[in-house]
Amino acid sequence: MEMSYKGIWGYAPLLLTLAHTKEVLYLVNRPGNKGSAAGAPEWIDRAIALVGRTFRKVWLRGDTDFSLTKHFDRWSERVSFVFGYDTKQNLVKLADELPAKAWKRLTRPARYVVKTKERNRPENVKEQVVKEREYQNIRLQSEDVAEFRYRPVACKQDYRMVVVRKNLSVEKGAAVLFDDIRYFFYITNDRSLSQDQVIAESNGRCNQENLIEQLKNGVRALHAPVNTLNANWAYMVIAALAWSLKVWFGLLLPVSPRRREEHEAERDVVVRMDFRTFVQRFIMIPAQIVRSGRRSIYRLLAWRPDLPIFFRLLDAF
Numbered sequence: 514m515e516m517s518y519k520g521i522w523g524y525a526p527l528l529l530t531l532a533h534t535k536e537v538l539y540l541v542n543r544p545g546n547k548g549s550a551a552g553a554p555e556w557i558d559r560a561i562a563l564v565g566r567t568f569r570k571v572w573l574r575g576d577t578d579f580s581l582t583k584h585f586d587r588w589s590e591r592v593s594f595v596f597g598y599d600t601k602q603n604l605v606k607l608a609d610e611l612p613a614k615a616w617k618r619l620t621r622p623a624r625y626v627v628k629t630k631e632r633n634r635p636e637n638v639k640e641q642v643v644k645e646r647e648y649q650n651i652r653l654q655s656e657d658v659a660e661f662r663y664r665p666v667a668c669k670q671d672y673r674m675v676v677v678r679k680n681l682s683v684e685k686g687a688a689v690l691f692d693d694i695r696y697f698f699y700i701t702n703d704r705s706l707s708q709d710q711v712i713a714e715s716n717g718r719c720n721q722e723n724l725i726e727q728l729k730n731g732v733r734a735l736h737a738p739v740n741t742l743n744a745n746w747a748y749m750v751i752a753a754l755a756w757s758l759k760v761w762f763g764l765l766l767p768v769s770p771r772r773r774e775e776h777e778a779e780r781d782v783v784v785r786m787d788f789r790t791f792v793q794r795f796i797m798i799p800a801q802i803v804r805s806g807r808r809s810i811y812r813l814l815a816w817r818p819d820l821p822i823f824f825r826l827l828d829a830f
Contacts, residue, residue, distance in 0.1 A: 514742070515544035520757055524737055527747060528559045528725065532717065535623060536760050537753045540734070542746035549578035557584075561592055574718045580700060582665035585672065589702040595642045595715045598674065598698040604663070605617060608676045611659050619656040619677060620709050641690045647686035651693070658708045663700065675699045686787045694751070707810050731788030732756050759791045760784055765823045766822065779822055794819045 514720070516522050527541040527549075557573065564571055573594035580596040588594055598604070613732045636697040645651050656679055663674035681693040699715045705750060706714065728734040734752035763783030768776040794817065803810040813820070 514737075515546040517545040518718060521545070524742070524745060525549075525551075526735055527551075527556060528721070528728070529556055529723055530539050530721060531564065532572075532762050534764060535720075536742050537728070540746075540749050542742055542749055546741065549576075553579060554581055556582050557588075561588070565591070572714070574715055576718065577732055579749070583667035585665065585668050585700075586670060587703070588600055589670070589672075590666070593701070593703045595701040595703065595711055597715060598700045600696055604674070604676070605696055607661055607663070607674075608659070608698075610677065611661065612801055615659045615661075616657040616678065617659070617708075619658040619712065620804050621656075622713055630752060644684075644686055650684045651689075652682050652684060654692075658712065660708055668785050673701050673704065673711070675701065675708050677712060685743075700770060701780060728753060728756060733830075759786070759788060762791075762826065764797070783822065795823060798823075 514522055514524060517525065524543040525543045525545050525547045527539075527543060528537065529539040530537055532582055541552065541556055541557050560574070561571060561786075571592040573588060573592050573596075575596050575599040577599050580598050640650075652657075658675065660673055660675045662671045664671045675698070677697040679695045679697065681695060683690045683693055699711055701711050701715075703711070725735075729736075732752050734749050734756065736752075737748070739745055739748060741744055755804050763780050763786075764803045766776065766783065768780065768781045783795075786794075798820075799814040799815070802811040805814065
């Protein structure tokens with residue numbers, strides 16, 4: 514156990530996950546004073562080898578701390594990747610020197626599909642309070658995207674550097690103080706995706722924050738109930754298996770060709786379900802166990818809407 518930069522004693526686990534299903538591939542316990550990417554290359558290589566047995570196309574993605582440039586050339590031979598990249602002065606200069614025609618308006622995909630009709634947006638009360646009290650407020654006016662070729666110092670080949678330019682206005686009350694521009698950089702070795710797709714692919718990693726929250730407060734896998742790093746590491750891995758078992762429960766649900774759409778929707782619901790909800794709906798089922806002769810009879814004492822899903826998996830087993 515060590516003290517983090519926040520002055521809190523604890524651990525700093527490294528988490529590698531499978532994006533589509535949120536399965537935990539590797540969970541590595543580290544002292545609390547370790548940086549985000551400390552020891553990551555070894556475990557990233559293991560994850561690549563693990564998922565490479567099943568998938569023909571493998572992607573790596575992570576935030577700026579995982580832009581480990583001295584490993585880019587080696588990873589590029591095996592996988593595609595997109596990482597956030599620190600906003601450095603030389604990159605800002607390159608972005609400023611891009612011609613105006615190199616920029617285009619960034620189009621972000623919708624967060625969700627409206628299945629019925631759009632609702633009216635509620636009145637933005639917080640925005641009114643900020644203006645009335647004349648707090649400083651930063652508003653996003655527009656986003657533009659461009660790209661250029663870039664070779665990090667530790668690399669022997671060029672990569673795509675996709676840059677987002679956020680056009681901001683700094684306001685105080687109803688007055689605009691000044692306009693501001695901020696850049697965000699993303700590096701990738703993929704040449705097939707459009708610039709908008711590269712940004713969407715990189716931003717998709719933020720969904721892992723929800724998984725971290727589930728591991729921390731759902732299965733409590735990131736707690737440290739014992740007294741040594743290795744003992745807590747073992748506890749974390751064992752507890753994280755409970756989350757993976759929940760995911761596998763959903764993935765193993767059989768899909769009938771005649772009811773494919775319905776069954777696939779149920780499978781997705783289980784895979785994305787919060788752990789506590791899963792426990793309440795599929796584990797904490799009141800039952801009576803009757804032993805008769807050489808068999809055991811399980812009588813479910815309460816009906817619930819999820820039982821058809823439960824029995825469908827039972828029949829598959």
